[in-house]
Amino acid sequence: MKHLWSILLVAAVAGTAPLYAQNTPQGGADAEIHLPDLPEALIDPPQTPAQAPSAPAPSDGPLPQIGGWSRSGAGTTVQERTWDLGLRVLDTSVPQGRIMMGASFPEPGILRLTGEDASVALALSLPADETPPVSFDLVLRSSVSNLPDHSWVTVSVNEQEAGQWPLSNVEGFGTITVPGTALKAGINTVDLSLHQHHRIFCGPEASFDVWTEINLPDSGVTVPAGAVKLTAGSFRAGVTNIVQRGEKIDVRMPEGVSTDTLAAVMGAIGANVSDSAAILVRSPYEPVDRAGRRVGVALRQGTGGAADISFLRSPQGALVMQVTEGTGLADLLARTFPAQDAERDPQALTPGRETTFKELGAPLIVRNTHYAQAEVPFSLPKDWMNLSSQRAMLTLDYGYGKDLTDGSILLVKANGETIILLPLDVDGGKVQPSLRVRFPINLLHGGHNTISFEMIVPGDPATFECPERDSDMLVVLNSSTLNVPPTPPMAFGPQDDELQSIGGEDVMAPAAEPDFVHTFIGQLSLQKSTQGTARLQLAQLPQDFNTLDTRLPLDREEIAHIFQTRGTSAPQGADRPQFFRLNEAEDDAPAQDPQRSDGLAASLKDWLGELVAPEGPTLSQWIVNRSAVAVLMAPTESDMPWTLVSDTTLAPEVLAASFTQFRASDRAQGTRVALRTQDGTWQTWPPTPRPHVVGPIAFNQIFQVVGNFASWAPGFYALILLALSVLSTIPALIYVILTRKDRNQ
Numbered sequence: 001m002k003h004l005w006s007i008l009l010v011a012a013v014a015g016t017a018p019l020y021a022q023n024t025p026q027g028g029a030d031a032e033i034h035l036p037d038l039p040e041a042l043i044d045p046p047q048t049p050a051q052a053p054s055a056p057a058p059s060d061g062p063l064p065q066i067g068g069w070s071r072s073g074a075g076t077t078v079q080e081r082t083w084d085l086g087l088r089v090l091d092t093s094v095p096q097g098r099i100m101m102g103a104s105f106p107e108p109g110i111l112r113l114t115g116e117d118a119s120v121a122l123a124l125s126l127p128a129d130e131t132p133p134v135s136f137d138l139v140l141r142s143s144v145s146n147l148p149d150h151s152w153v154t155v156s157v158n159e160q161e162a163g164q165w166p167l168s169n170v171e172g173f174g175t176i177t178v179p180g181t182a183l184k185a186g187i188n189t190v191d192l193s194l195h196q197h198h199r200i201f202c203g204p205e206a207s208f209d210v211w212t213e214i215n216l217p218d219s220g221v222t223v224p225a226g227a228v229k230l231t232a233g234s235f236r237a238g239v240t241n242i243v244q245r246g247e248k249i250d251v252r253m254p255e256g257v258s259t260d261t262l263a264a265v266m267g268a269i270g271a272n273v274s275d276s277a278a279i280l281v282r283s284p285y286e287p288v289d290r291a292g293r294r295v296g297v298a299l300r301q302g303t304g305g306a307a308d309i310s311f312l313r314s315p316q317g318a319l320v321m322q323v324t325e326g327t328g329l330a331d332l333l334a335r336t337f338p339a340q341d342a343e344r345d346p347q348a349l350t351p352g353r354e355t356t357f358k359e360l361g362a363p364l365i366v367r368n369t370h371y372a373q374a375e376v377p378f379s380l381p382k383d384w385m386n387l388s389s390q391r392a393m394l395t396l397d398y399g400y401g402k403d404l405t406d407g408s409i410l411l412v413k414a415n416g417e418t419i420i421l422l423p424l425d426v427d428g429g430k431v432q433p434s435l436r437v438r439f440p441i442n443l444l445h446g447g448h449n450t451i452s453f454e455m456i457v458p459g460d461p462a463t464f465e466c467p468e469r470d471s472d473m474l475v476v477l478n479s480s481t482l483n484v485p486p487t488p489p490m491a492f493g494p495q496d497d498e499l500q501s502i503g504g505e506d507v508m509a510p511a512a513e514p515d516f517v518h519t520f521i522g523q524l525s526l527q528k529s530t531q532g533t534a535r536l537q538l539a540q541l542p543q544d545f546n547t548l549d550t551r552l553p554l555d556r557e558e559i560a561h562i563f564q565t566r567g568t569s570a571p572q573g574a575d576r577p578q579f580f581r582l583n584e585a586e587d588d589a590p591a592q593d594p595q596r597s598d599g600l601a602a603s604l605k606d607w608l609g610e611l612v613a614p615e616g617p618t619l620s621q622w623i624v625n626r627s628a629v630a631v632l633m634a635p636t637e638s639d640m641p642w643t644l645v646s647d648t649t650l651a652p653e654v655l656a657a658s659f660t661q662f663r664a665s666d667r668a669q670g671t672r673v674a675l676r677t678q679d680g681t682w683q684t685w686p687p688t689p690r691p692h693v694v695g696p697i698a699f700n701q702i703f704q705v706v707g708n709f710a711s712w713a714p715g716f717y718a719l720i721l722l723a724l725s726v727l728s729t730i731p732a733l734i735y736v737i738l739t740r741k742d743r744n745q
Contacts, residue, residue, distance in 0.1 A: 082222050082223065082224055082225060082317065083222065083223050083224075083225050083227075083228055083238075083294055083317065084217065084218070084220065084221075084222050084294075085124065085125060085126065085220045085221050085222070085223060085241065086109075086216050086217040086218065086219055086220040086241055086244070086245065087122040087123065087124055087138075087190060087214070087216045087219045087220050088122065088123050088125075088216060088240065088241065088244035089103070089111060089120060089121070089122055089123075089216070089244070090121045090122065090123050090189070091103070091120070091121065092274055093375075093377060094111075094120075096108075096276075099112060099114065099208075100114070100373055101114050101115045101207065101208070101369060101371055101372055101373040102114060102115060102118050102372075102373065102374075103118065103120045106213075108245065108246025109215065109216050109217045109244070109245050109246055110213050110214070110215060110216070111213065111214045111216055112211050112212070112213045112214075113192070113194050113211060113212050113213075113214070114207070114208060114210070114211040115196065115207050115208075115210065115211075115369035115371070115372065116195065116196055116197065116198075116207060116210060116368060116369045116370070116466070117193075117194070117195055117196075117367075117368040117369060118193075118194045118196070118212075118369075119191065119192060119193045119194065120191075120192050121189060121190070121191050121192075122189070122190040122191070122192065122216075123187055123188065123189060123190070124136060124183070124187075124188045124190055124220055124221070125186070125187050125188075125237040125240070125241070126183065126184070126185050126186060126187075126188065126221070126223075127185065127223065127227050127228050127229055127234060130185055130223075130227050130229075131185075132180055132183035132184055132185060133180050133183065133221045133223070134179070134180050134181075135177050135178060135179055135180045135221075136177075136178055136180055136183070136219070136220055136221045137175050137176070137177060137178070137218075137219055137220065137221070138153075138155065138175070138176040138177075138178055138192075138214065138219050139173050139174070139175050139176075139214065139215040139218040139219045140153075140167075140169060140173065140174065140176065140212055140213060140214045140215065140219075141169045141170065141171075141172055141173045141174065141212070141213055142167040142168070142169055142170050142196070142210075142211070142212045142213075143170065143196075143209060143210055143211045143212070144170045145198050145199055145200070145206070145209040145210050146167050146170065146196050146197065146198070146199065146210050146211075146212070147197045147198065147199035147465070148166050148167060148168040148170075149166070150195075150197035151166065151167040151194075151195060151196045151197050151210070152164050152165060152166050152167060152194070152195055153165055153167055153176075153192055153193070153194045153212070154192070154193045154194075155176075155178050155190065155191070155192055156190070156191040156193075157178070157180070157181075157182040157183060157188060157189070157190055157191075158182045158183075158184065158188055158189055159189070159191075160181075160182040162178050162179050162181070162182065163178065163179065167194070167196065167212055173213075173215055173218075180221075192214075194212055196210035196211070196212065197210070197465065197466070198210050198465055198466065199465065200463075200464075200465060201459065201462060201463065201464075201465070202370065202459030202460070202461070202462055202464060202465055202466035203370050203371075203457075203458050203459030203462040204370050204371035204456050204457070204458070205371075205462075206370065206459065206462075206466070207369045207370045207371040207372075208371065216244065216245070217244075217245045225313065225317030225318075226313075226317075228319055230311040230312065230313065230319065231311060232311070232321075232336045232337065234311070234319060235295065235311060235319055235321050236272050236337070238294055238295035238319050239269060239272070239273055239277075239295050240272075240273055241294070241295075242294060242295055243273050243274060243276060243277045248278045248279055248280040248653060249269070249277060249278070249279040249280070249295070249296075249297065250279075250280055250282070250295075250296045250297070251266075251279050251280065251281045251282070251296070251297045251298075251299070251518075251522060252281075252282060252283065252284040252286075252296065252297070252298045252299065253281050253282075253283070253284075253299045253518055254283065254284050254299070254300070254301060255283075255514075256301040257299045257300070257301050257325060258325060259504075259507075259517070259518065259521050260505065261299060261323070261325040261329065262281070262299060262504070262518060262521055262522055262525070263503070263504035263505050263521055263522070263525040264329055264330060264333060264525075265297065265299065265323050265333065265525075266279065266504060266521075266522045266523075266525035266526050267503075267504065267525045267526070268333040268334070268336070268337040269297075269337065269526065270525060270526035270527060270528065271337060271339060271528075272337055273526070275526075275527055275528070275660075275664075277526050278523065278526075278653060278656075278657045279519065279522045279523055279526060279653070280519065280653045281515060281518040281519045281522050281653075282515065283515070284298065294317075294318055294319065295318060295319055295320075295321075296314065296318050296319075296320045296321070297320070297321050297323070298312075298320050298321070298322045298323070299323050299325070300322060300323065300324040300325070301324075301325060302324055302325040302326035303326075304326070305326050305327070306326045306327050306328050307323070307324060307325055307326035307327060307328050307329035307332050308322075308323075308324040308326065308332075309321065309322070309323050309324075309332055309333070309336050310322050347360050347361055347377050347378045347379050348378070348379050349378045349379065349380055349482065349484060351380065351381070351384060351484050351485060351486035351487065352483075352484075352485060352486040353483070354393075354395075354481045354482070354483040355378075355481060355482055355483070356478060356479055356480065356481050357376050357476075357477075357478040357479070357480045357481070357482070358478040358479065360376060360377075360378045360482075362376045362478050363478060364475070364476075364477060364478055365453065365474075365475065365476035365478075366472050366474070366475050367455055367472075367473055367474040367475075368469065368472055368473050368474075369455075369473070370456070370457040370458070370459065370466070370473075371454075371455065371456055371457070372453075372454070372455040372473070372474060373452065373453070373454055373455075374452065374453045374476065375450045375451070375452045375453075376450065376451045376452070377448065377449070377450050378449055378450070378451070378482070379447060379448050379449065380444060380445070380446050380447065380449060380484065381446055381489075382446045382447060382491065382497060383446060383489035383490060383491050383694050383695060384444075384445070384446040384486075384487050385445070385446060385487055385488075385490040385491060385492075385691060385708055386441045386442060386444070386485070386487045386704070386708065387442050387691070387707070387708045387711035387712055388441070388442065388704070388707040388708065388710075388711050389440065389442070389711075390440075390441045390442075390485060391438040391439065391440065391441055392414075392438070392439055392440075392441045392444065392482070392483065392484045392485070393436060393437070393438055393481075393482070393483040394412070394414075394419070394436075394437040394438075394439065394451065394480070394481075394482050394483075395434055395435070395436050395437075395480060395481040395482075395483075396412065396434065396435045396436075396437060396476070396480050397431065397432075397434050397476070397477040397479050397480045398410075398422075398431070398432055398435070398474070398475065398476045398477065398480070399428075399430055399431035399432055399474075399475045399477075400424045400428045400432075400473060400474050400475070401428050401429060401469070401471045401472055401473045401474070402428040402429030402471065403428065403429075404424050404425050404428055404457055404473065405425065405457055405458045405459070405460040406425050406458075407425060407456075407458050408423070408424035408425045408455075408456065408457040408458065409421055409422065409423060409424060409455070409456050410422040410423075410424050410453060410454070410455050410474065411453070411454040411455075411456075412437065412451070412452075412453055413450075413451070413452045413453075413454065414439055414443040414444065414449070414450075414451055414452075415443050415444065415445075415449055415450060416450075416452070417443050419437060419439035419440075419443070420437050420439070422435075424455070424457070424474070429471070431475070431477070441484065441485065442711070444484060445666065446491065447666060451482065453474075453476060455473065455474050457473060487701075487704060487708075488693065488695075488697040488698075488701040488704050488705050488708075489693065489694050489695030489696070489697065490691050490692065490693055490694060490705065490708055491669060491670070491691070491692055491694045492669040492670035492689040492690070492691060492692070493669055493670025493671065493672070493689040493690070493692060497530050497532060498532055498534040498634075498642070499534065499642065499663035499668055499671075500529060500530045500532070500663055500664065501529055501530045501531060501532025501533070501534050502524060502529060502532075502534050502535065502536045502642065502663075503524055503525060503527075503529040504520075504521040504522065504523075504524045504525030505521075505525075506524075506534065506535045506536055506641075507520050507521050507524060507535075507536050507538060508535060508536065508537050508538070508641060509537065509538035509539070510547070513540065513652075515652060516538065516540060516646070516652040517538060519652040519653050519656050520536075520538060520652065520655075520656045520659075522656075523653070523656035523657065523659075523660055524536075524656070524660065527660050534641070534642060535641035535642065536641055536642050536643075536644060537549075537641040537642065537643045537644070538644055538646070539643065539644070539645045539646070540645070540646050540647075540648055541559075541560070541563055541645060541646070541647060541648065542648075543648075544645075545560070548643070548645070549640065549643065551636050551637060551640060552633050552636065552643055553619060553633050553634065553636060553672060553673050554619070554623065554631065554633060554673065558620075558623060559631060559645060562623065562626060562627060562628050562631060562675065563627070563628070563629070563647055614688065614690075614712065614713030614715070614716045615686040615687070615688055615689065615690055616685070616686045616687040616688055617687075619672070619673060619685055619686075622685045622686075622687075623673075623685075626675060626683065627675075627677070627678075628675035628676055628677055628678075628683075629646070629647040629649065629650045629676055629677070629678055630644060630645065630646045630647065630650060630655055630658075630659075630675070630676040631644070631645045631673070631674070631675055631676075632644050632659070632662075632671070632673070632674040632675075632676070633645075633672070633673050634671065634672045634673070644659065650676075655676070658676060658680060658682075659676075662674065662676075662682045665682075667682060667684050668684070669689065670686070670689025670690070670692075671684045671685070671689070672685055672686060672689075673685045688712070690712070691708050691709060691712050693705060
């Protein structure tokens with residue numbers, strides 16, 4: 001009987017596609033196909049000493065795993081075919097990787113709500129055409145500083161209150177079962193409103209001590225995999241869910257599939273997910289994670305006919321979009337993933353026009369914590385630049401509670417720099433008259449900016465728990481306005497938008513590993529690129545060393561040195577200069593580094609160097625003793641592409657995600673050479689890129705252009721003016737000398 005099952009298994013594998021499942025002739029996009037399960041006895045057969053194998057089965061053959069079962073079967077169990085439909089945050093601007101007052105993500109999938117009063121809107125996507133569940137789970141834990149008797153969470157589902165629960169899970173994550181009477185098929189809105197009371201103290205420090213974390217992936221509902229419809233809508237919901245979890249989209253691509261097909265499919269998916277999405281492109285013969293995926297993409301080589309898209313179910317219950325390349329693929333993808341409406345960016349601010357916070361998409365800001373933060377994000381055109389001493393105008397409509405503690409203040413900031421400090425301990429209890437605040441315009445820049453508010457209210461007293469308040473502490477009305485003057489089109493460096501214009505179809509790598517190239521093509525296709533003609537050349541060391549273009553900013557020897565140098569460690573022991581003394585018995589510490597006895601001369605040298613070269617040190621000077629695992633270089637001639645050279649120790653999906661994040665950051669502006677270090681950060685050269693005019697300018701904008709150049713390098717232009725002044729005196733001196741000579745004669 002065992003041999004019979006083995007024969008049937010081989011036959012089933014031989015007749016299926018290498019990755020997931022085989023489509024039936026009649027199986028269209030909605031066909032539900034299940035591969036046969038392996039018998040439990042075959043997956044993990046009971047063994048006796050006589051039956052035990054004398055040697056382990058090979059694990060490095062062409063098919064080390066099929067589906068989710070290993071070749072040996074040791075330790076493998078039948079996987080439960082269920083889907084965990086987790087919650088996701090509707091606001092995509094919630095901070096990632098840092099803790100702030102209110103909502104933030106200290107780590108992927110874990111949402112923290114900090115402060116005495118906090119709220120957040122979540123979404124729960126349920127399968128279409130299915131009966132909604134009777135309840136869903138909310139997995140959370142709270143700080144030990146929360147006083148359970150005075151701390152609670154109120155849950156509303158689709159604007160209907162579902163209940164209120166105390167925040168008593170302080171020893172670890174616990175589960176709250178929320179009634180699902182208001183749930184419906186499709187997307188549901190789940191609003192959480194938290195009130196958290198510190199058990200001992202009161203004040204700004206206490207505000208940070210009270211928090212509740214929600215495990216979004218583990219919250220929600222668990223449904224049978226069979227209840228998830230095999231449709232594009234279910235696939236989109238699944239992809240959105242795994243992106244919210246911080247997981248990568250698993251793509252299987254066999255040899256022979258065109259990279260254009262990969263780029264087209266990823267582009268269609270990218271239009272429906274956030275820019276934080278990341279992918280992992282692998283061979284269909286790579287092992288499947290034993291935990292099982294919930295969403296996957298399988299590409300198949302075409303036979304010259306029409307393209308096809310179908311949605312299948314893998315043995316682990318994963319919803320798989322299988323794409324067969326062929327003619328008409330673009331139209332098929334457009335029907336499967338309808339294009340999203342191209343709406344105007346609600347945060348876009350038009351220079352020269354007074355714009356309200358409401359027009360920027362900001363809601364009414366109300367805060368009731370002793371330490372509170374709020375941000376109003378907005379964006380300026382990419383070619384907006386003003387480095388001069390001009391002023392922008394913020395008209396602030398705000399109010400604060402009555403009888404706030406003495407010393408209560410409100411800091412108003414532009415891109416993190418304080419522009420005004422307002423007292424909150426006098427004349428409160430009403431909306432204040434509109435306050436006009438003028439601040440330096442050079443605090444702003446093209447692209448993403450923020451006007452932020454930071455409120456600090458001391459405890460009264462700080463050593464006792466806070467009394468309950470019946471009124472709000474702070475309100476900032478969205479009738480507040482911001483007016484930023486227009487500027488001539490300028491940017492740091494002529495390649496300001498070139499990196500952003502590189503799409504998946506612009507990637508070239510004739511000699512690199514296929515998985516490396518495919519991951520980059522897929523990742524860049526996921527992102528929304530701008531118009532442009534830039535290209536990206538990929539290379540890996542050491543195999544591609546001899547193929548590097550000799551016209552690159554760095555020559556091959558310098559590139560090799562960067563990868564060979566793993567940084568220089570700080571001097572140890574007696575080699576480290578000590579300018580301090582921690583023990584009275586020690587000798588007096590030197591006042592300065594003996595090697596810097598010529599400090600005045602060195603400072604003068606640096607100052608003169610900045611005058612002559614305001615962009616910073618030359619590339620050959622800057623590159624000394626620097627190390628990296630990847631080097632990005634700008635083209636030196638118009639027919640060249642950007643070049644990204646990578647170390648083979650760096651995973652391609654990690655580098656691709658890091659590259660897409662870097663090119664969207666402000667640090668990429670004007671970059672000619674960028675190094676990715678081992679800790680994931682990017683170092684760029686030149687340190688202070690030169691401004692460039694990137695568009696036509698009017699006559700009345702010439703002085704603004706000159707002002708930007710003068711503000712970028714004031715010493716350099718002061719030196720130019722000094723030289724011109726000296727030159728202008730030469731004709732006068734010549735005239736005086738000649739006329740004096742004539743008089744003497």
